[in-house]
Amino acid sequence: MPSLSTALTDEAKKPAIIQDCLQLIDAEVADKGGLGGMAVKAAYKTVKGIKPGFVKSVVEGLLPEFAEALEPIHAEATAAGKDVRAHFVANSSRVADALLAVTDAKAEKSTNGLVKGTYSKLRGSAKKNVEAALPRLGDLITKHAV
Numbered sequence: 001m002p003s004l005s006t007a008l009t010d011e012a013k014k015p016a017i018i019q020d021c022l023q024l025i026d027a028e029v030a031d032k033g034g035l036g037g038m039a040v041k042a043a044y045k046t047v048k049g050i051k052p053g054f055v056k057s058v059v060e061g062l063l064p065e066f067a068e069a070l071e072p073i074h075a076e077a078t079a080a081g082k083d084v085r086a087h088f089v090a091n092s093s094r095v096a097d098a099l100l101a102v103t104d105a106k107a108e109k110s111t112n113g114l115v116k117g118t119y120s121k122l123r124g125s126a127k128k129n130v131e132a133a134l135p136r137l138g139d140l141i142t143k144h145a146v
Contacts, residue, residue, distance in 0.1 A: 004074040007145040008067040014060075017144050021059045024140055028133045036125055043118045050114060062102060069098040074141065084145075085138025095137075096130040 002010075008017055025044075032040045048055055073095055077087035088095050103126075107119040122129075 002145075004071045004141065004145050005064065005067040008141070009064050013144060014063075017063070017140075018056060018059055020140050020143070021063070022056060024133065024136045025055065025059075027136065028129070031132075032129075040122065040125075040129065043122055047115065047118055050112075062106065065102045066099055069102050070095065070141070073098065074145070083138075084142045085135055088134045088138040088141075092131040092134050093127075095134055096127045099130055100126055 007013070029041055029044045032038075073088065073091055074084060076082075076091075077084045080087075103119070104123075107116055107123075110116045110119075
């Protein structure tokens with residue numbers, strides 16, 4: 001079985017993986033409720049409005065780094081014969097921290113003030129939101145990393 005990084009950056013599978021990532025993001029944003037959910041939805045709409053295809057380009061750019069960040073946790077699951085989705089959920093804090101380390105570094109380097117400001121406003125609730133997405137993310141990885 002190839003590494004997670006190799007599987008998720010396979011050029012032949014990349015369009016389907018990117019599309020599934022975009023659907024995951026759309027579903028997670030749509031599921032948000034309450035005042036916090038309204039803020040997430042508004043921020044997402046703002047970011048999507050920056051330019052057509054912006055979210056897709058961000059996903060494409062982050063995918064290799066996300067795969068690399070998740071590699072050790074994914075390897076633990078596969079080495080132990082565990083379900084990736086269940087392992088990600090059981091290790092939700094570690095998985096969220098690994099992914100957010102990538103986005104924090106990218107946001108810090110960003111020269112786009114709108115993106116940087118929006119990210120800064122949402123960062124406080126980001127870990128909770130990432131953890132909520134882990135079942136879907138586990139399913140996506142299971143689908144594409146086999």
